[in-house]
Amino acid sequence: xxxxxxxxxxxxxxxxxxxxxxxxxxxxxxxxxxxxxxxxxxxxxxxxxxxxxxxxxxxxxxxxxxxxxxxxxxxxxxxxxxxxxxxxxxxxxxxxxxxxxxxxxxxxxxxxxxxxxxxxxxxxxxxxxxxxxxxxxxxxxxxxxxxxxxxxxxxxxxxxx
Amino acid sequence: xxxxxxxxxxxxxxxxxxxxxxxxxxxxxxxxxxxxxxxxxxxxxxxxxxxxxxxxxxxxxxxxxxxxxxxxxxxxxxxxxxxxxxxxxxxxxxxxxxxxxxxxxxxxxxxxxxxxxxxxxxxxxxxxxxxxxxxxxxxxxxxxxxxxxxxxxxxxxxxxxxxxxxxxxxxxxxxxxxxxxxxxxxxxxxxxxxxxxxxxxxxxxxxxxxxxxxxxxxxxxxxxxxxxxxxxxxxxxxxxxxxxxxxxxxxxxxxxxxxxxxxxxxxxxxxxxxxxxxxxxxxxxxxxxxxxxxxxxxxxxxxxxxxxxxxxxxxxxxxxxxxxxxxxxxxxxxxxxxxxxxxxxxxxxxxxxxxxxxxxxxxxxxxxxxxxxxxxxxxxxxxxxxxxxxxxxxxxxxxxxxxxxxxxxxxxxxxxxxxxxxxxxxxxxxxxxxxxxxxxxxxxxxxxxxxxxxxxxxxxxxxxxxxxxxxxxxxxxxxxxxxxxxxxxxxxxxxxxxxxxxxxxxxxxxxxxxxxxxxxxxxxxxxxxxxxxxxxxxxxxxxxxxxxxxxxxxxxxxxxxxxxxxxxxxxxxxxxxxxxxxxxxxxxxxxxxxxxxxxxxxxxxxxxxxxxxxxxxxxxxxxxxxxxxxxxxxxxxxxxxxxxxxxxxxxxx
Numbered sequence: 001x002x003x004x005x006x007x008x009x010x011x012x013x014x015x016x017x018x019x020x021x022x023x024x025x026x027x028x029x030x031x032x033x034x035x036x037x038x039x040x041x042x043x044x045x046x047x048x049x050x051x052x053x054x055x056x057x058x059x060x061x062x063x064x065x066x067x068x069x070x071x072x073x074x075x076x077x078x079x080x081x082x083x084x085x086x087x088x089x090x091x092x093x094x095x096x097x098x099x100x101x102x103x104x105x106x107x108x109x110x111x112x113x114x115x116x117x118x119x120x121x122x123x124x125x126x127x128x129x130x131x132x133x134x135x136x137x138x139x140x141x142x143x144x145x146x147x148x149x150x151x152x153x154x155x156x157x158x159x160x161x
Numbered sequence: 162x163x164x165x166x167x168x169x170x171x172x173x174x175x176x177x178x179x180x181x182x183x184x185x186x187x188x189x190x191x192x193x194x195x196x197x198x199x200x201x202x203x204x205x206x207x208x209x210x211x212x213x214x215x216x217x218x219x220x221x222x223x224x225x226x227x228x229x230x231x232x233x234x235x236x237x238x239x240x241x242x243x244x245x246x247x248x249x250x251x252x253x254x255x256x257x258x259x260x261x262x263x264x265x266x267x268x269x270x271x272x273x274x275x276x277x278x279x280x281x282x283x284x285x286x287x288x289x290x291x292x293x294x295x296x297x298x299x300x301x302x303x304x305x306x307x308x309x310x311x312x313x314x315x316x317x318x319x320x321x322x323x324x325x326x327x328x329x330x331x332x333x334x335x336x337x338x339x340x341x342x343x344x345x346x347x348x349x350x351x352x353x354x355x356x357x358x359x360x361x362x363x364x365x366x367x368x369x370x371x372x373x374x375x376x377x378x379x380x381x382x383x384x385x386x387x388x389x390x391x392x393x394x395x396x397x398x399x400x401x402x403x404x405x406x407x408x409x410x411x412x413x414x415x416x417x418x419x420x421x422x423x424x425x426x427x428x429x430x431x432x433x434x435x436x437x438x439x440x441x442x443x444x445x446x447x448x449x450x451x452x453x454x455x456x457x458x459x460x461x462x463x464x465x466x467x468x469x470x471x472x473x474x475x476x477x478x479x480x481x482x483x484x485x486x487x488x489x490x491x492x493x494x495x496x497x498x499x500x501x502x503x504x505x506x507x508x509x510x511x512x513x514x515x516x517x518x519x520x521x522x523x524x525x526x527x528x529x530x531x532x533x534x535x536x537x538x539x540x541x542x543x544x545x546x547x548x549x550x551x552x553x554x555x556x557x558x559x560x561x562x563x564x565x566x567x568x569x570x571x572x573x574x575x576x577x578x579x580x581x582x583x584x585x586x587x588x589x590x591x592x593x594x595x596x597x598x599x600x601x602x603x604x605x606x607x608x609x610x611x612x613x614x615x616x617x618x619x620x621x622x623x624x625x626x627x628x629x630x631x632x633x634x635x636x637x638x639x640x641x642x643x644x645x646x647x648x649x650x651x652x653x654x655x656x657x658x659x660x661x662x663x664x665x666x667x668x669x670x671x672x673x674x675x676x677x678x679x680x681x682x683x684x685x686x687x688x689x690x691x692x693x694x695x696x697x698x699x700x701x702x703x704x705x706x707x708x709x710x711x712x713x714x715x716x717x718x719x720x721x722x723x724x725x726x727x728x729x730x731x732x733x734x735x736x737x738x739x740x741x742x743x744x745x746x747x748x749x750x751x752x753x754x755x756x757x758x759x760x761x762x763x764x765x766x767x768x769x770x771x772x773x774x775x776x777x778x779x780x781x782x783x784x785x786x787x788x789x790x791x792x793x794x795x796x797x798x799x800x801x802x803x804x805x806x807x808x809x810x811x812x813x814x
Contacts, residue, residue, distance in 0.1 A: 020522075022504035023487055027446065061506040061663070062487030064446055080408030081603060081639045082565035084653050118490060118657065121411035121448060122218040123565035123637075124253020124572045133449075135221030 006032045007040045011047045022048060026059055035066040063118070071106045071113035073151055076130040080119035087140075088127040092116065094141035095129075098148050111155055112148070168542055169194060172349025176356035180473040184352060187465055188343040201344035204304060206264040209242040211235075211283070213274075214258035214332055216249035216418045217450050218411070222256035226276030231259070234280045240287065248419020250332030251573030252319050253565075255298060258332075261286045265305045270298040270314055319570050322589055324551065324577045326559045327535035328412075331419030331573075336454050339461040342422040348467055350541035351429050355475040360390055363434035367537065370545035371557030376402055376493070376530030377608065377634045378719070379556075379623040382537075385527055388517040389435040392525035397437040400521065400528040401428050402498060403444035403451070406490040407606030408657065409637030412561040413531035415573055417444070417451040420535075421458035427534030429468070429479055430541060435527050438478045443498050446485040455483060490607075490661035493635075494718050495528040496520075497663065508665045509718035530635070532561055552578030556622035560633065566603075566640035569594050574638075576621065583617045586640055597642040600750075601734065605634025607654045607661075608723035610730030611647065630730045632723075646752035647735040648742050652680040654727035662721070669721030672712040676728060679705050683742045684753045686798050702743060706732065755798045757813040763788040765810035772802035772811065 010028045014021050022044070029040050036059055045052040059065040077092050092114075096102055099112050106113035122128045125137035129144060136147065173181050182192055189197035199205055211231050215224045228244070235242050250258065255272035259279060262268035269292050271282050278296065285293040292311055299314030300307060314320060334341050342348070354363050368383025389397060401424065405413040417424055432440050444452055459481050462468045470478045484502050491497045492507040499521045501507040520526025536558055540548045549557050556578040562585065565571045569591035576585060586592070586602060593599050601611040610631035612619065619625055623633050641650065655677040664670045679701035687695075709725030716722045732739060741749050748756045761772075761781075766788035773781045773789060780796040783789030788810075791802070803811040 019504040020502060023501065024485070027485055027487065058504065058506055062489050064486075064488040079657075081606070081637065081650075081653070082409050082571075084408075085566045085639055085641055085645055085650070117447060118406060118488070118661070119408040119411075119447075120217070121405065121414040121445075122221045122253070123409050123411055123563055123639075125218055125221050125256070126565060126571075128221055135217065137218075137221040137223075 007043050011043070014047075017048060019048060019050060022050070022055065022058055023062070026055075026065060030065060033069075035069050037067075068106060069110070070115075071111050072155075073112050074132055075112060075114050075148075076117050076120065077103070077114065078120040078122075078126070078128045078130075079116050080123060080126070082123035083119075083127040086126040090141050091127055091129065091139055091144055095144055095148070098145050111152070168346035169198060169344075169349055172346065172353045172542055176352050177474065180352065180356060180475070183466070184348075184473060188340055194344075198344035201338070201341045203262065206262065206305075209240065209264065209287075210245055210262045210268075211242055212245045212247045212260040212262070212268070214249045214256065215246040216332075216415060217448070218253050218415075219249050219256050219258065220450075222253075223275050224257040227257045227259055227274055227279045230276040230279040231283065234283050238287070245335050246337075247334065248331045248336050249415055249573070251328060251415065251575075252298070252570065253572040254570050255572075258298070260301075261292075262304060263287075267307050268301040268304045269308055269311055270300070271296045272298040318591060319572065319574075319589055322580065322584055323575050324559050325575050326539060326551070327416060327423075327532055327561055328419075328573060328575050329539075330423065331415060334420060336419050336421055337457050337461075339422060339458065339465055342420075343465075346542060347422050347538070348426055348462075348465075350538040351426050351433075351467065352473060354430050354541055355433050355472060355477045360434045360436055361387075363430065363541070364390055366545050367434070367540060370536075370540045370548040371552075372533065372536055372540060372548065373556065373623065374530060375532035375536075375560065375635070377605070377632065379633060382529060382533055385517055385529070386431065386434050388515070389437075389525045389527045392518050394525050396439070396522075396524050397435055398521045398524055398526040399428060399432045399435060399437040399440045400495075400498065400502070400526060401440065401442040401531060401534055402493065402495070402528050403442055403448075403531045404486045404493050404498060405445060405448075405531075405635065406493045406661075407635045407637050409565060409603070409606055409639045410563045410635045412563055412573055412636055414445075414448050414451050416531055416535055416561075417448070417455050421451075421455045422462070423538060424531055424534050425455070425458050425462055425481065427537035428481065430537050431527060431529065431534065432479050433477055435525070437527070438480065440479060440481045441484050441502055441521075442481065443484045443486055443492070443502060446487060452483065452485065459483070489663070490657075491663045491718070491720050494720055497718065498528065499526065506663070508663045509720070511717060532636070553620065553622045555624050560621065560636060562621075562636045562638045564590050564638045564640070566638075567594050567597070567642040567645070568592070568640040578622045579620050581617075582612060582619050582621060585621070585638065586617070590640065593640065593642045595642075597644065600641045600643050600645055601647065603639040603641065603650065604637070605632045606637045607658050608632065608719070608726055609634045609637075610726050611641075611650070611734060613734040615734075630726070630733055632726075644750050644752060646748050646750040647731040647738050648680065648684055648748070649750075649752045651727045651731045652677065652684060655680055655724075658720070658724045658727075662724070666715075666717040666721060668712045668715040669717070669724055672708060672716075672721075673724050675701075676705065676708060676712075676725065679708075680728070683739065684748070684755060686755045687746060688794055688796070751813075754800050754813075757798050757800070758793060759791050759796055759798060759800070759802060759811055759813050761789050761791055761802075762810045762812060765808050767808055767810075769807070771805050771807070775801050775805050777801065 045055040103114045103116045185192045259274035260270040300311045364386045372382045373379045489507045492501045496510040497507040516526045561575045659673040662669045682698040768786040
């Protein structure tokens with residue numbers, strides 16, 4: 001859950017900020033909290049002295065902002081042109097099937113979340129996915145399934161301990 | 162390289178002695194720069210250097226493990242060697258890349274240098290003194306004695322036809338060293354401009370060079386600057402557009418990751434030319450490494466007095482601010498980008514007024530693409546005539562393309578304007594992978610078009626590409642082979658544009674949604690289709706082209722106006738594929754799985770019931786140990802039976 005102190009800390013860095021700081025502030029809030037909570041959005045609106053509806057309007061416009069916490073392992077699947085031509089649709093489908101969620105969602109145990117991105121910018125190594133910032137090149141549905149299962153195994157054995 | 166020595170001296174020739182002294186002393190410790198600069202360029206080495214390409218793509222290919230292996234090797238063998246993380250020389254298919262340079266010997270590059278082979282490769286250089294042949298990519302021209310039996314990197318087919326201008330130093334230099342950049346002539350052009358040229362002269366020089374915007378539009382850069390210069394205002398802005406949203410393009414990322422100072426210098430020169438004291442770099446948040454390197458570059462440039470107030474006594478002030486984009490394709494459009502910087506939804510504004518007259522915060526603003534800025538310092542340094550000598554009549558200089566898709570050698574390719582597409586795909590790219598046949602190349606991202614085999618000889622420049630319904634765009638080049646379905650590609654782009662449409666104007670918001678629906682209807686299976694559905698499908702097909710025209714003519718911004726291009730271009734060259742989908746209900750490339758007819762080969766089926774259990778529509782009937790059968794009326798062609806079958810008994814046609 002979002003702790004108000006974290007948001008306050010971000011806002012402290014932006015005292016006397018104006019409207020043009022809205023997006024950077026939201027980005028920093030998300031970096032701290034992992035997502036934009038309702039409380040945080042209201043707090044930011046008050047700080048910048050703009051209506052909360054405007055904050056919500058901006059936050060929903062951009063793909064980067066999330067309104068739900070992400071999973072412990074955040075899987076980014078690239079759906080750029082090169083990745084598409086090389087079969088990223090199958091990779092996404094496999095990922096959704098294995099985890100039982102659709103893109104944009106988080107599994108109930110909070111371990112995994114899937115996000116689709118327009119392009120990661122590693123087209124020469126398509127198709128590409130990134131798990132918690134670590135890139136995996138030339139991925140196939142089977143390779144991804146294995147990656148996910150490996151993570152799950154480690155998590156399960158950690159939980160057992 | 163001797164020309165580098167010259168360029169430091171040449172650029173600084175006309176500037177006041179005090180500024181020259183201050184700058185050289187800051188960079189090299191004294192006004193005598195020759196030896197220091199050669200050392201920084203690593204022309205004379207006292208110990209070996211190992212370079213690892215750790216751009217985003219390199220890391221994706223496993224460069225982090227290579228780096229670790231290299232460090233371990235140095236430790237284990239007690240070597241005297243430095244490890245340097247560099248950007249990417251652009252040959253993505255060969256990554257991870259590792260170069261080794263011994264004192265007095267030419268730098269030699271290895272490909273596919275993953276963590277497990279890196280120690281052996283290092284041993285082949287340090288111990289055997291014969292670089293492992295099967296991994297050698299080539300050796301560099303300069304830097305010392307040549308290796309025997311090692312080809313030159315410049316003769317490698319991927320590099321032979323390239324002309325590296327913007328990417329000259331990417332993958333070669335340490336992106337985090339401002340001193341190395343200065344040693345290679347960096348910031349000389351900037352100091353030359355602010356001390357010896359008026360803003361108008363700087364605009365003239367860029368206009369004379371014939372440089373046109375590399376972001377897609379192709380507007381003459383010098384002209385844009387002049388309009389902003391002649392607008393009277395107390396504050397002006399210059400913006401570097403690094404919001405590389407085009408799926409399939411990554412040259413801006415690589416240029417900033419591998420050589421941030423070159424871009425920064427271009428921005429600084431542009432700022433002076435239009436009298437702007439504030440510059441913004443609007444960069445995608447998806448590029449963390451590029452942001453990190455650019456931040457370091459800006460803070461180093463500040464420390465060296467190249468940014469800030471009264472730069473080297475010239476009276477010119479400049480502040481550079483990084484703004485992170487938040488993931489909206491439309492923000493690549495300049496007026497939408499400005500709205501985003503102002504903290505609003507990234508929606509375009511009607512033009513005119515153009516940004517050069519009234520832009521960011523209502524002030525005159527120039528927006529240029531990363532690659533455009535990457536050209537500027539060399540234009541000043543080498544003179545506009547040298548730049549204008551490259552390329553064709555209307556398109557000067559070079560263009561960087563991100564070559565990807567089903568081609569053997571993927572990567573970043575910089576070629577002089579006027580090179581044929583065939584040379585890029587077949588000579589540089591090495592043709593189609595797995596020996597399949599070439600079908601088309603998609604150029605220019607979602608706003609661009611496809612070019613078929615019949616026009617593969619076309620010259621790459623702004624005008625020629627327009628004649629075949631494509632455009633330069635930002636430089637994505639996605640190669641497609643016979644297994645790529647062009648209707649599916651059009652659908653992919655429409656889906657992308659529909660999602661990224663900002664929603665401000667109706668033609669784009671509703672029109673792209675309708676177009677996507679029509680394409681989806683074409684590529685769907687028809688089992689159980691009702692008469693009304695069939696009618697809707699056919700009326701859609703008949704209206705597809707008209708709808709495209711309406712969207713093109715009535716949308717507010719460039720995104721909407723070019724939104725139908727993927728459909729129009731594939732219709733123009735691959736109408737037969739559309740017709741096969743519509744009339745024969747077949748996907749010739751076999752890519753649209755929904756249209757496939759699945760059958761079970763009774764001879765191969767062992768009756769394991771695996772497919773039966775997995776079938777979401779209970780379309781498979783049969784008993785254990787008896788061959789199964791698919792009821793085609795019930796089948797939705799999801800392909801799950803083919804995936805689970807262990808005996809390869811399920812086939813599709």
